[in-house]
Amino acid sequence: MRATSRTILIGVLMTALGAAATARGQLPEPGSTASAAPNPLSDPTMKPGKVLLYDLEARFAKDVLDHGGAAFAQWFADDAVELGNGAAPAIGKVAIVKSATWSPKDYQLTWTPTDAMMGPSGDMGYTWGHYEGHSKDANGNPVTTSGRYMTIWRRQPDGNWKVVLDAGANEPAASGGDCCKLP
Secondary structure (H helix, E strand, O other), X not given: OHHHHHHHHHHHHHHHHHOOOOOOOOOOOOOOOXXXXXXXXXXXXOOHHHHHHHHHHHXXXXXXXXXXXXXXXXXXXXXXXXXXOOOOOEEOHHHHXXXXXXXXXXXXXXXXXXXXXXXXXXXXXXXXXXXXXXXXXXXXXXXXXXXXXXXXXXXXXXXXXXXXXEEEEEOOHHHOOOOOOOO
């Protein structure tokens, strides 16, 4: 399932960067099959800043999928903040590193951006979308959490981009995944 989301996103990015596009819309939700849902990366008015933000998200997601929490923390700026659902804020990269200790074999975090916007100065932007977390409980039964996230990116003085704010909110357990879907 997570490979499908990553494959879809990478394919979409390659299409957006290499070909003229014709439709406008939303990326598929994680776990969905390639569908007739339009894709925002195929928007003919796509600006380079939005493409950059989608590329950052794709590289960030792949790194986390492959390397877990340690990779997650490395994408954050020194002054970043992480707002986890129902948890105290992790303020600063040191706190984020301490909280991001999961192994990719024990917990798989995947996400798919729905949209992105670059600020007018070109040095900050945000993405938002849907995430899923997959793990097992103490009895070995699969556990899935899902919800919405928002990531704010900022270009650093050295030219690299880092996350300065990451926030997520779980879907209610009884929602069946429909609470956060766009109409």
